[in-house]
Amino acid sequence: MPADALVSIRDLTVQFRTDRGWVSAIEDISLDINAGECLGVVGESGSGKSVTALSILRLHARGTARAARGSIMLDGRDLLRAPERDLRRVRGGDIAMVFQDPMSSLNPVLTIADQISESLRLHQGLSRAEGRSRAIELLDLVRIADAPRRADEYPHRLSGGMRQRVMIAIAIACRPRLLIADEPTTALDVTIQAQILELLRDLRAELGMAVMMISHDLGVIAEFAHRVVVMYAGRIVEQAPVGTLFSAPRHPYTEGLMTSLRGRDIPGQRLGSIPGRVPDPDESIPGCRFGPRCAHVEAVCRAAVPALVSISENHDVRCTPRSQALAPACL
Amino acid sequence: MIEASTVPEFAATTLAPRQRSMILRRLVAHRSFQIGFFLVGVLAIAAVLGPMLTNTKPSAMHISHRFSPPQAKFLFGTDMFGRDIFTRVLYGARVSLWVGFAVAAIAGVFGTTLGVLAAQFRSLEGAIMRLMDALMSFPAILLALGITAALGPSMNSVIIALSVAYVPPGVRIVRASALVVRELDYVQAALIAGARAPRIMLRHILPNSIGPLLVHLSFVFAYAILAEAALSFLGVGVQPPTPSWGNIIAEGRDYALQAWWIVLFPGIGISLATIGLNLLGDGLRDVLDPKLKG
8 A cells, every 4th residue: 555545445345235135336446546646437337436436435325235345444444344423524524525417416405505514514513604604715716706696595596517516615615635526527518527627627736635536438537637447347457547548558448448539530430339238247257357348358368357467567457368468577 | 326316207396495486476376276275265264263253152052043044143044053053164164174284284294204214214114114004004084983982082082083094195205205305416415525314304305305295285184174074973073062064064964954054054164175275285286396287
């Protein structure tokens, strides 16, 4: 574990209860989020991005889900085993989160100021009036014009982009050290997307917080992240600094994602795509879970689940043939 | 999966304060709400002002005027003891509307509390909902009949009995909409902000779940008036000499062919109250939940 890791996830396996018993939604996830860093997490729907994020706050639907293995360390404490009281201090205090859909993320019966100051009042014991003036400062910070007036309005008066700004204001209210942004721009117009990303980037620099940006949009990740984790069917298949990942992807799945990226397409040529679909978590696939969709599949892929192997500093790949070819000779 | 924050088909009705003024405007413009509000309003005013609108007592007997048909002195006629039906219907409105209101209020409070608790706590859900299922397996009027028989007939036992009978549907309604609201992102967001369960229930789930219940309660109000009349008619409800619309009819039924006015006017009272509340409820439903508009 690097010295500057803020949150350190090791061997995290989260399972959901189904009719056929417990099924793993994510398996053996290990990743570090360094202080002040921006980590991108990419993958298709169902690859386990959001489950990973929610697990950090231990919010994977209780009762129907469980963390079967692993640990999530923050300040030398394992969040998976921390008592509920401590977790409440972490939630909204050390770690905050922004969701995908700003339309359903705000409570329609409370004013903007009430909602922004909720965590301040919970964590710092502010009064209602203090909370309101802090809320106005925060609205200024997320660049909402006419903040004092907006503070007393109800969410239905705001546009999608403004609501997402409010959600960000709520998230940064207590100066979190980690902001988890779960597809924060997916539900927004393209022009608004760019503004929100810019806002997040500026705030990250201003507040010095780490951001975990979850997205299926490689464009967003390329623009935003320092380091990228690629997830497929509940596992990390590749992680690398953003430049390396985009210039020299090693996992066939990452390569597939790159060819399906817009902007690299040549006019007249069809956009690349990966044949097949993401397997269900309870589908039993021998060996590599990407095998059935992989153009380069070999016998060794079906024989055993590939390990996540470090092929150079900061670059890990879960692909047996590739890592054998590329791993440093000493291994 | 957590990832799929599904947009509920039956969006929970919400009552933001600013929205409230909009809802009010739409209610005021709603035809059946207007009529219902007018009917219920007139009856409520009559009930409240009752003693001032008449110069006799509901149990005062005018022996020389037994079975008088409606006339200037006795607007609605008199009964077999020479009691003024107009006065008795006015006083009966106080009883009937009070019973209806009390039952709706109790059903509302218990329905909301139990419904939100059942939606929030898995451990309570089974117990609460199975109890409600058990209560709902009896026809409401039969259950109420049994309870009033056990408690002894009086206005309070009518209220208790009808509340027991009408709480379960309210619990189901609130639980259903609270389950929808519970999955919305802002509840998750409140959890992430570090809020505790009680705060989430009171600030986030409850205010956003009670729209459908309000509609239901306007019907409960009407059913309760009908049920009170039925119970009183059957003799286990409000006891004479206290007049209620139900027991005035019960007492007059033997003479219904000769002295039709004894049963007609309390009957009209019941009909107007029930129709008024139903129209009012229709209006509320249309405005609070436009998707159900038929």
